[in-house]
Amino acid sequence: MDLIDLSRVTDQKATFDGFLHQVRDRFGFDHVAYLGANPVAGIMHGYVTYPEEWKQLYIACDFHLIDPTLTMAQRSIAPVSWERLEHNENFRKVFSKAREYDITSQGMTIPVRGPFGDTGLLSVTLDADATEWRKRISSSIGELQSVAVHMHDAVMNSDALSGILRRTQLSSRETEILQWIAAGKSQQDVADILGISIRTVEVHLRSAREKLYSLTTPQAVARAIALHLIYPL
Known part of the structure; x- marks a missing residue:
């Protein structure tokens, strides 16, 4: 449901x-x-x-x-x-x-x-x-x-x-990484897909969490979906 x-x-x-x-x-x-x-x-x-x-x-x-x-x-x-x-x-x-x-x-x-x-x-x-x-x-x-x-x-x-005040701007890389996480990929999976280090993935996720005022990555994903910054898969 x-x-x-x-x-x-x-x-x-x-x-x-x-x-x-x-x-x-x-x-x-x-x-x-x-x-x-x-x-x-x-x-x-x-x-x-x-x-x-x-x-x-x-x-x-x-x-x-x-x-x-x-x-x-x-x-x-x-x-x-x-x-x-x-x-x-x-x-x-x-x-x-x-x-x-x-x-x-x-x-x-x-x-x-x-x-x-x-x-x-x-x-x-x-x-x-x-x-x-x-x-x-x-x-x-x-x-x-x-x-x-x-x-x-x-x-x-x-x-x-x-x-209006709560509009959030993510970078294209932050959006891309959150979209892959929303699709069920692990941080290592995302690093392999994008050809970057897992450390870089972690840095972008931390930045996205801060911009979205989220304590955890799942909260950041949920908030990004709610704001239509990424889409549920």
Whole structure:
């Protein structure tokens, strides 16, 4: 099943919600949630698959101000497993209520950073034993990081001004290398195809990651595809 290309839609809220439901069903999670902060437009964006009753209670109780799955992940550059979080008073406040809506405290949050101070957090949950949870995350974490970037960029670009500011210029060589990586080639494969050293490939990939404000090469590929700088194969 192909996921929605969020850069090509106009009915934004319905499509963002639908996209998260697709992600949930594709990877077999209980719930998927996205929270993004756009300082350029001064807007917070939130899309979730949680029950409507829980969404209303969460907002009414200002849980977003104390939810450790958000506060900890906002300070991280790597995915944050909720099992690593301290089970302090704030954790208990949020998840004692969440359990009433069959929402587990077993989850992971993937942070995304943008070029203008914008941040995004994609969270997934699954009520399963520890072995099944780790297996599910291990098999999907790479794709989930790409999904997080895809979702974040689409949400941020939904504001016209932000979309204009976020335009990125890659060199022809950086674009070429990212396109080969998107096609499933290894860095050594790319070096052989282009007749350059693997060190040169690594230098161009590092430059591309920096220009695309990406922590990893898969995130850079996902962002380049979302911006139509390269194309999925």
